[in-house]
Amino acid sequence: MPHADSPASFLDTPTGFRSWLLTHDHKRIGILYAIAITAFFFVGGAAAVLIRTELATPQGDVLTADGYNEAFTVHGVVMVWFFLIPSIPSVLGNILLPLMLGARDLAFPRLNLASWYLYALGGIFTIACLIAGGADTGWTFYTPFSTLFSNSNVLLVVVGVFIVGFSSILTGLNFIVTIHRMRAPGMHWFRMPLFAWTMYATSLVMILATPVLSMTLVLIGLERVFGVGIFDPALGGDPLLFQHLFWFYSHPAVYIMVLPAMGVVSEIIPCFVRKRIFGYRFMIYSIMAIAIVGFFVWGHHMFVSGQSMYAGIVFSLLSFVVAIPSAIKVFNWTATLYKGSITFEAPMLYALGFVGLFLLGGLTGLFLAATALDVHLTDTYFVVAHFHYIMVGGAVMAYMGGIHFWWPKVTGRLYPEAWARFAAILMFFGFNFTFLPQFVLGFLGMPRRYHSYDPEFGLLNAFSSGGAAVLATAYLLPLGYLSWSLFYGARSPANPWAATGLEWQTSSPPPTHNFLETPRVDGGPYEYSPSQAEAEAEARA
Amino acid sequence: MSRAVSPAEQFDDIEQQSGAATFGMWVFLATEVLFFGVLFAAYAYCRVQDPQGFVLASRHTDLLLGGIESVILLLSAAAAAWATALLRRDENRASAALLWCAAGLGALFMALHLYEYWKDYGEGLVPGLRFTYTGLHAQTVERFYALYYAMTLVHLLHLLIGIVLLAFYAREVRRQRIGAAYASPVMCVALYWDFVDMVWIFLFPMLYLLDRS
Ligand code: HEM
Ligand SMILES: [Cu+2]
Numbered sequence: 001m002p003h004a005d006s007p008a009s010f011l012d013t014p015t016g017f018r019s020w021l022l023t024h025d026h027k028r029i030g031i032l033y034a035i036a037i038t039a040f041f042f043v044g045g046a047a048a049v050l051i052r053t054e055l056a057t058p059q060g061d062v063l064t065a066d067g068y069n070e071a072f073t074v075h076g077v078v079m080v081w082f083f084l085i086p087s088i089p090s091v092l093g094n095i096l097l098p099l100m101l102g103a104r105d106l107a108f109p110r111l112n113l114a115s116w117y118l119y120a121l122g123g124i125f126t127i128a129c130l131i132a133g134g135a136d137t138g139w140t141f142y143t144p145f146s147t148l149f150s151n152s153n154v155l156l157v158v159v160g161v162f163i164v165g166f167s168s169i170l171t172g173l174n175f176i177v178t179i180h181r182m183r184a185p186g187m188h189w190f191r192m193p194l195f196a197w198t199m200y201a202t203s204l205v206m207i208l209a210t211p212v213l214s215m216t217l218v219l220i221g222l223e224r225v226f227g228v229g230i231f232d233p234a235l236g237g238d239p240l241l242f243q244h245l246f247w248f249y250s251h252p253a254v255y256i257m258v259l260p261a262m263g264v265v266s267e268i269i270p271c272f273v274r275k276r277i278f279g280y281r282f283m284i285y286s287i288m289a290i291a292i293v294g295f296f297v298w299g300h301h302m303f304v305s306g307q308s309m310y311a312g313i314v315f316s317l318l319s320f321v322v323a324i325p326s327a328i329k330v331f332n333w334t335a336t337l338y339k340g341s342i343t344f345e346a347p348m349l350y351a352l353g354f355v356g357l358f359l360l361g362g363l364t365g366l367f368l369a370a371t372a373l374d375v376h377l378t379d380t381y382f383v384v385a386h387f388h389y390i391m392v393g394g395a396v397m398a399y400m401g402g403i404h405f406w407w408p409k410v411t412g413r414l415y416p417e418a419w420a421r422f423a424a425i426l427m428f429f430g431f432n433f434t435f436l437p438q439f440v441l442g443f444l445g446m447p448r449r450y451h452s453y454d455p456e457f458g459l460l461n462a463f464s465s466g467g468a469a470v471l472a473t474a475y476l477l478p479l480g481y482l483s484w485s486l487f488y489g490a491r492s493p494a495n496p497w498a499a500t501g502l503e504w505q506t507s508s509p510p511p512t513h514n515f516l517e518t519p520r521v522d523g524g525p526y527e528y529s530p531s532q533a534e535a536e537a538e539a540r541a
Numbered sequence: 542m543s544r545a546v547s548p549a550e551q552f553d554d555i556e557q558q559s560g561a562a563t564f565g566m567w568v569f570l571a572t573e574v575l576f577f578g579v580l581f582a583a584y585a586y587c588r589v590q591d592p593q594g595f596v597l598a599s600r601h602t603d604l605l606l607g608g609i610e611s612v613i614l615l616l617s618a619a620a621a622a623w624a625t626a627l628l629r630r631d632e633n634r635a636s637a638a639l640l641w642c643a644a645g646l647g648a649l650f651m652a653l654h655l656y657e658y659w660k661d662y663g664e665g666l667v668p669g670l671r672f673t674y675t676g677l678h679a680q681t682v683e684r685f686y687a688l689y690y691a692m693t694l695v696h697l698l699h700l701l702i703g704i705v706l707l708a709f710y711a712r713e714v715r716r717q718r719i720g721a722a723y724a725s726p727v728m729c730v731a732l733y734w735d736f737v738d739m740v741w742i743f744l745f746p747m748l749y750l751l752d753r754s
Pocket of ligand 2: 250254297298300301
């Protein structure tokens with residue numbers, strides 16, 4: 001029911017199933033994405049449950065060795081391409097970018113819908129691969145695993161990932177054009193919220209890295225179908241070439257996953273600290289630096305592959321360089337907290353969780369970037385822990401934070417705060433409980449990707465599996481209470497957090513074209529003031 | 542004849558819409574550069590590993606046909622560019638004729654190239670289907686041809702899309718559905734077509750000319 005004084009929301013009109021499946025409204029497409037990626041999150045999550053159940057004890061008893069390979073392949077493929085890469089950009093970015101820029105929609109609404117259908121089509125191929133029996137190459141599709149030694153299901157999943165790649169290319173293209181051409185009057189580049197900047201950087205990476213993966217997958221397809229030797233050593237090809245091409249995409253791809261998370265956190269923290277973000281411009285420079293330098297470090301995944309020593313040294317140095325802008329961002333978030341009037345609503349808990357876990361993930365990245373240490377740590381659980389700290393501890397926490405922060409804006413309902421705080425804290429502990437032991441395991445030498453292991457690693461693995469159960473519970477909670485709030489949650493005012501930013505100036509949920517009148521912008525994005533914070537504190541007291 | 546055109550609902554005016562369309566095409570071409578870039582990188586990587594093998598292999602490509610194809614494609618690109626210039630001056634008939642011309646030359650290129658494939662097949666130079674070469678550096682020659690086919694097939698696919706688009710817009714222009722007031726769809730197609738041409742301008746020396754004596 002729309003209020004008498006607010007216009008009809010995008011959720012209410014038009015009605016009917018078709019109006020959703022054929023919608024051109026960026027907010028509705030964002031919701032379609034949210035539903036689809038949530039489904040895939042649980043597919044990937046089911047695989048994770050299998051993996052951790054198998055690893056709860058040293059014997060390989062739950063799955064066969066092959067079954068285990070298939071489980072971690074599905075887990076990796078689904079979580080990377082069907083959950084994490086589209087998560088923040090395609091859901092939150094889709095919904096928020098035009099609102100934050102003061103635009104009526106993205107530049108190419110039909111293309112936006114097409115990208116959702118491409119995502120769905122890619123998903124169908126991937127699920128078909130699962131049903132046909134699964135692939136066992138790992139998410140990295142290393143040759144010759146993916147050419148000589150695997151069954152033909154691998155082709156299905158390769159096609160699936162190929163197609164979903166175009167979905168992210170089109171999203172990136174749409175975002176870039178929108179940011180360049182659709183900003184409201186007065187919205188200069190240096191008045192854009194940091195979230196919009198991270199969408200810009202992420203889109204650049206999407207359009208420049210993803211096609212490399214696509215073509216590499218085409219070559220794998222040709223190699224499998226026609227038996228020509230490009231990557232396969234038995235046919236005179238070179239597997240190192242594959243690794244170079246794959247990581248040329250996949251290292252930048254990790255920034256597709258984490259830059260948007262940084263953007264979300266940069267919106268949440270100033271709001272719950274009631275202060276401007278510290279070092280706004282430096283945040284922007286570091287966002288862009290991460291996106292650009294991130295293209296030149298892929299060789300750190302290949303230190304033991306037999307690439308030349310000099311390549312190893314250069315890639316190692318550049319990997320240290322890429323950590324600098326990340327560190328700058330952590331310093332700036334911390335400095336924003338300093339002397340702020342902090343409140344700990346659920347989005348803020350998630351954001352703080354992000355900062356801590358990202359810090360640990362990033363620092364262990366430096367260990368791995370040191371060539372000598374990496375020889376010891378590569379292909380162990382240390383690497384697994386490193387990237388899960390960033391991708392799950394960091395990016396998923398930020399996604400959850402963003403979902404909570406903008407939930408009232410999109411749905412017009414408030415979520416139950418106590419439950420949300422409980423879930424955020426549980427998630428933080430469950431996460432550390434699961435992955436902290438894996439750093440130790442990896443350091444002690446436990447290799448990744450085996451279904452059975454030495455009994456001496458038993459205790460820490462049991463811990464890790466126990467933690468995974470806690471973590472799984474924490475992920476199920478929001479599904480429950482957020483769905484509940486859709487029907488029974490209290491109505492939200494337009495701006496429940498008293499946040500700045502254009503998206504809060506329109507009604508919640510916004511009308512189809514976002515603003516009744518195109519807004520004019522005459523200031524920066526984080527005009528929070530200490531006096532406002534004091535007034536609020538007095539009102540509360 | 543110039544009609545007022547109203548912009549799509551997300552845009553304020555037709556200038557903004559044209560700007561977004563053309564800019565979008567440039568961004569798309571940036572993606573394409575990286576898409577083809579993989580093949581160029583793979584070519585360089587493999588060539589460095591066995592330069593002699595690559596030289597030997599490229600002697601089996603048909604220089605004369607390749608040269609004719611290059612000229613045809615250049616003429617076609619010129620026609621497409623000229624067509625957009627005419628369209629902006631509202632000369633729809635001439636513009637449509639040139640777009641047809643560009644599409645036709647593109648089709649001629651495709652036909653000649655398919656003829657080259659057929660010849661290769663006869664000579665046993667198609668990896669995976671019929672490869673009978675057993676001379677020096679046979680494995681590298683096969684790799685060269687694997688890359689040759691990957692590159693030219695992806696290029697032909699792009700050409701095919703371009704031809705369809707050119708033909709479609711030739712009709713639209715001829716029927717006055719597109720004119721000087723909003724010419725960006727045709728400009729975007731022409732941009733795309735020029736890009737596809739440029740790719741060939743790199744492929745031709747790499748596959749036919751380099752170190753050939
Ligand atoms: C702060 C800068 C970072 C540095 C210096 C760094 C360094 C490294 C290094 C050297 C490796 C290779 C380890 C090995 O295979 O032996 C690695 C693996 C990995 N990193 Fe990072 N990393 C950083 C940030 C990130 C971020 C932000 C993400 C994700 C959002 C990420 C995700 C991954 C993944 C997925 C792998 C493992 C890939 C695999 O083998 O399956 N890293 N990292
Ligand atoms: Cu990396």
